[in-house]
Amino acid sequence: xxxxxxxxxxxxxxxxxxxxxxxxxxxxxxxxxxxxxxxxxxxxxxxxxxxxxxxxxxxxxxxxxxxxxxxxxxxxxxxxxxxxxxxxxxxxxxxxxxxxxxxxxxxxxxxxxxxxxxxxxxxxxxxxxxxxxxxxxxxxxxxxxxxxxxxxxxxxxxxxxxxxxxxxxxxxxxxxxxxxxxxxxxxx
Numbered sequence: 186x187x188x189x190x191x192x193x194x195x196x197x198x199x200x201x202x203x204x205x206x207x208x209x210x211x212x213x214x215x216x217x218x219x220x221x222x223x224x225x226x227x228x229x230x231x232x233x234x235x236x237x238x239x240x241x242x243x244x245x246x247x248x249x250x251x252x253x254x255x256x257x258x259x260x261x262x263x264x265x266x267x268x269x270x271x272x273x274x275x276x277x278x279x280x281x282x283x284x285x286x287x288x289x290x291x292x293x294x295x296x297x298x299x300x301x302x303x304x305x306x307x308x309x310x311x312x313x314x315x316x317x318x319x320x321x322x323x324x325x326x327x328x329x330x331x332x333x334x335x336x337x338x339x340x341x342x343x344x345x346x347x348x349x350x351x352x353x354x355x356x357x358x359x360x361x362x363x364x365x366x367x368x369x370x371x372x373x
Contacts, residue, residue, distance in 0.1 A: 187215035192345045244275065246337060252324040253343035260350025261276035265309045270309030277302040292372035314354030321347035 281297035289297075324344040328336050360366035 226281060246340075249324050249327055249336065249340050250343075252320055252327075253340045253347060256317050256321035256324060256347025257343050257350060258347075259313050259320065260347045260354055262315060263314035263354030264350060266306070267309060267313055270306045270313075273309055274302040274306035279304040290372070295369055295372055300364075303369070304362050305360045307358045311355055311358030311362065314358055316351075316356060317347050318351030321345070 278298055278301075281299075281301050285294050285297040321344045324340065325348070328334070358364065
């Protein structure tokens with residue numbers, strides 16, 4: 186129909202009110218893009234220098250932040266287990282079952298079927314922990330090599346978390362691999 190409701194009329198007025206010239210600011214003075222560009226050039230920054238400064242600052246923070254998060258996640262994966270470690274352990278169990286004869290001693294069967302799989306899982310957990318540890322240390326040491334600016338506090342915190350989780354995961358992986366932690370039961 187041809188009638189407008191009060192809400193539609195108010196929406197139309199709001200749209201009309203917000204349509205202003207993009208060059209006007211809040212005070213009503215007219216600014217030009219050329220003046221802003223000249224101000225940037227007067228400050229000693231050319232277009233390429235300004236772009237390089239913005240790109241360099243943004244890229245280092247993003248890369249360091251991503252590295253810190255990756256370090257913490259890898260450390261967590263080393264503690265909780267990974268898909269690839271589970272698959273490798275299951276594969277090793279299958280290999281142990283295929284290679285062990287039924288006439289072998291019970292101790293040999295336990296070692297071939299369960300012990301080797303346990304060590305394979307521990308090995309993969311150790312690899313994830315070592316990767317977390319190295320990644321966290323690299324992120325923490327990065328400002329000393331080429332980026333003298335301050336590092337964001339959250340990046341340092343997450344990197345330290347990745348390093349701590351990596352150290353704990355590496356310690357647990359070594360203890361699992363050497364059977365010092367939850368070793369195989371004796372067959373006698």
